[in-house]
Amino acid sequence: METKQQKLVNLVAKISSLPTLPHVVTKLEKMLENPNVSAEEVNRVISSDQVLTAKILKLVNSAFYGFPGQISTVTHAVVILGFSTVQTIALSTSVFDLFEMESKAGRFDRRRFWEHSIATAVISKLIAQKYLPADPEKAFVAGLIHDIGKVILDQFLHVYLQCIMEEVYKDDILFVDAERRVMECGHDDMGAWLAEKWSLPIALREAIACHHQPAKAKEGKILASIVHLADIFARVKNIGNGGDNHIPYLKQDAWELTTLGESKMQEFYDEIDDAIEKADMFFSMVENK
């Protein structure tokens, strides 16, 4: 019998041209490993890409980062917000650009999908800042690309996606459950595989691979738990749509890692509303494409 890994390899072998991250973003990812990198150096790398520079400046000046309209250069952004925030922004806008926004024929709505992804990113960051301490920037990125395997399916293995969506609608079930009926590896494996191709850090890859079963993660357990919960709360708050219409089961062990509980929920929902509203620029970027 073929292993799950082989199944994945066979499947992705059908993909002819895989989307790759822009050179600048990959370079930033490497630079992040060096703690002594200067704002000037970061600026030099980013400035080589004019379009990216403009997008970064637009986002750093949005309400989401707390300094609206006050940041005029990339160097300034790095000094105020830190390198890892700027790198997150560079990666995020590049990811939007890799895929077309127009949905292909069928039931999978790409814009609603990206809304789900941005909401998951925003909520992941919030959880990491307040309820389950972790690097908020990593949490944001992990949330943003947790379901990226679904877009790969839609773009490159469309027949599979169509079968999955048919199952979802026929029996009103969750995307993951429908996926299991159609193929043996899932969007989580596929997303993690892409993240590896993109040389993203192991914790991030694990968070993607295990966002439906955070207990299976090792180095990325915290991050996977955060994304698992944020994914559910994006659905609870009905923001965007990842392909189905139900709330999936919440993994108890992930929940227990957080300080969330009944008495904190009202505050948490208000914080989500507030953060989502401030993230308007991200949503606009998806809508305007």
Add this chain to the structure above:
Amino acid sequence: MRKMTIDKVQDGMVLAKPLHNIEGKVLLAQGCKLSTRIISRLDEWGCDIVYVEGEPETLSEQKSVLGYSCKDGDVEKLLEEIELRFSNVSDDPVLQMVKTTLKEHLIRKYGDHGNETAETGESGS
């Protein structure tokens, strides 16, 4: 209502939603007519997106429906929708608590205090 980034705003457009600064303070009230002078200052005030009167002319000008929308203040209907969304996880105690607190949250947001919804209900309008 049309949603647009500040670079697309033109002289004479009318605000369909109040304009807040980052601290949530109202800078310009709903119904305010935007002059060239005001438009040139939007950037300094840290505004990036504004909502103006009129029918959306492009897809991007439509405000996306983020979160629940409460049409005509019909909270009951919203609560029914919640029941439906949670119907497959009725045996999960944490999610039951999530459902109950979510309902409280939505009642607080859209219920009794009808006139406050314009302020707090933005993500769902």
